[in-house]
Amino acid sequence: MKLSKKTKRFIGLISFVIGFVASLSIVVDKWFNSQEFDGKFLFFSFFFLHFILKYVTWGKIYENEEENEFDKQIKAKSSRMSYYIIMMSSITILYFFSDSENYPLLVTVGLILVTLPLTEFLYSKRYKNVSK
Structure with a gap:
């Protein structure tokens, strides 16, 4: 089964949103439960948020297309x-x-x-x- 371009974009966006929510959940959980701050997961939260915003704005992640x-x-x-x-x-x-x-x-x-x-x-x- 061949997926349409719109379906592929939606699946990509959902996967980045899931990654963002998972990373941010770990940061918040550690902060509230043990009062510790984990910079690695916070970085990954920003990393996923970067791709979500880029994906929503331009509809693509890679810069290889003409502008x-x-x-x-x-x-x-x-x-x-x-x-x-x-x-x-x-x-x-x-x-x-x-x-x-x-x-x-x-x-x-x-x-x-x-x-x-x-x-x-x-x-x-x-x-x-x-x-x-």
Whole structure:
């Protein structure tokens, strides 16, 4: 029996939702029952959520298909916005929920603050050299 493209997409979406719910359930269960935090399962929850959102937005997981101009604009604007959201949330987490001796978080926040300007600088140099 050959499945239609719509059925395959639905099965893929359901499998990612099940993975997300299972991972998040383990995190919540450990947190409420033993007051322990398991970062591995939280990471996998975000991992599954990433694919769910990508699947719902674009109807595909892989990037190998052609994009039109509208898709490129959506990706450019959403990536810039997500950069600022991540920057603000990591600064908030550092300020309210962590002490100043959490060096990995401090380094992460520092890298987040310089990533966009550094990337813009490198791309501007690249395009200025190409246009000459």
